[in-house]
Amino acid sequence: MRTLLFALLLFPLALGSAAAQTGNAQAGKTLWEGPATQCRNCHGQNGEGAFGPDLAGRRLTVAQFRHAVRQPWGIMPAYIESQISDSEIADLVAYFSSLPAAEKPGSWRFEVPQGAPRGQEVALATIGCAQCHGPILNGPRANAGAVGADFRWFQTMVYEHAKVMPAHWKLLGEQPAVRVRMGTYSRSRIPEATLMEIFNWAKDIGFRADIQGRLGAGVGGADGVTYTLTVENIGLQGRGLAAEDLTVNLVVPAGANVVKTTGANYKGVSQDAELKGNVAVWQLNRLAPKEKQTYTLTLSRAGTASDNVRGAVRWTKPAVKTGPSDAANIAPAPLAPATQ
Ligand code: HEC
Ligand code: HEC
Known part of the structure; x- marks a missing residue:
């Protein structure tokens, strides 16, 4: 009876520490490659090493790994539990232990350009x-x-x-x-x-104006499929930068025609080298913090998965030293179930 009680008392403890020590390799891989972490920018897509040291096949213990993440000894920033939990650390350890060691470290994601300031x-x-x-x-x-x-x-x-x-x-x-x-x-x-x-x-x-373009899913109607784009300056009133001389571009997928548009200063369709195709173009003089503009583009047929509608907003002021103009990408419109 006494041993049973003893065993019952110890059991949850033993279970708890086992779970913390033995992670799940598949869960570790999913975490590493997913949107919740960006460690791979420094340690390589598969932990092969890049700016930071290689992790694959190194057989670090959970304790060593956790110490490196919570109290890094060098230039790496520290991560707290809400950013990566102890059990996720165990999952990463299991994942990297399941991989072979890299023969040589991978290359950096971005090298220093010649003559960099x-x-x-x-x-x-x-x-x-x-x-x-x-x-x-x-x-x-x-x-x-x-x-x-x-x-x-x-x-x-x-x-x-x-x-x-x-x-x-x-x-x-x-x-x-x-x-x-x-x-x-x-x-x-x-x-x-x-x-x-x-x-x-x-x-x-140069600091940049914080311009964002959000494109909604295409909505089918009698004359075609309509996409709604909102371009917004999300900066703080009285503190943020205004953008001037803006050009709003939305890609017109191959095979589709523009049936109708709304939004001021529509300039028609032209070829765009950067977006690699025909684009519908609008111009806008100025977009100050908290201002937004809405545009719609109706196409003769829905974009398909491979040529879905996307675009870019570009502006020339405030000018930045990195090029002739600044730009914000407009992510592809989510595919509407009806058009898939
Ligand atoms: C792991 C990749 C990574 C590294 C390394 C990194 N950052 Fe960030 N940083 C981010 C992400 C992602 C965000 C957005 C908020 C978040 O998810 O943490 C961010 C946010 C910021 C912000 C707040 C404004 C914004 O852009 O969202 C500043 C400022 C910033 N980083 C500067 C720096 C500086 C300076 C360094 C180097 C000392 C640095 N970052 C290193 C990924 C990184
Ligand atoms: C800015 C680049 C950068 C980012 C982002 C980064 N690391 Fe690191 N990491 C390093 C560097 C550099 C070292 C070497 C020690 C140091 O400088 O702190 C290191 C060391 C480590 C070590 C110890 C390796 C060893 O050889 O003992 C582990 C484990 C580790 N990082 C895991 C992570 C995890 C997990 C994340 C994301 C949560 C992460 N790192 C994000 C650069 C980075």
């Missing part, structure tokens, strides 16, 4: 911010433009990231991502002076 070199190579954000930090520059950022804002976003990011999404009225995917950086490892070099360079090439 100092701040860009720091972002790409010294710290690695740009391994996730891309070589010219488009996302942070747009968010900085949306709030009229100063260095104080930038610091908070980096040194207190997991804590402050949800409030930032709320402030801009943005749908939060699956999770907060960037880790939190340590002041002692990434000193303020180093961060300042990145900030100054990002400001020098």
